Amino acid sequence: MRGYLERLTLPRTVLWCYFIWYLVTLCHYFPMSIGLWFNSLGISAIIGTGLVLSTAYAGRSPTRLDHWQVFRLYLMPFCVSSFAATIKDRGFFLVFYPTLEGNLSATLAVLVFLSVVWLVQRAARSRSLIRAAA
DSSP, X not given: OHHHHHTOOHHHHHHHHHHHHHHHHHHHHOOOOHHHHHHHHHHHHHHHHHHHHHHXXXXXXXXXXXXXXXXXXXXXXXXXXXXXXXXXXXXXXXXXXXXXXHHHHXXXXXXXXXXXXXXXXXXXXXXXXXXXXX
């Protein structure tokens, strides 16, 4: 885990922040509708396949995608569709909660994650500088 966090890039950090916000929202408003989850899976299959085709096969020659890239291309439409259905008619503005408490809990979870990433990467840079000086 430490090695992963040490190499975590800014774009992937942002994606993790999105996912954390999504998970906190599910904790607050988990929908018990099996239909919602099946619809989200169906949307994920359709849109995810389109995303894979448009990224891997859009050019003159195919682009090789790694397993995690493909997984994310299917996960993102699943999360978007289930998030939209979860917050529907609950007073959200864009992705923001209708209550201060909800916004604070999601923001706090993201800040904890960002703090851990920052601390791990800072420690890795310090170790690297110490090794370079030795």
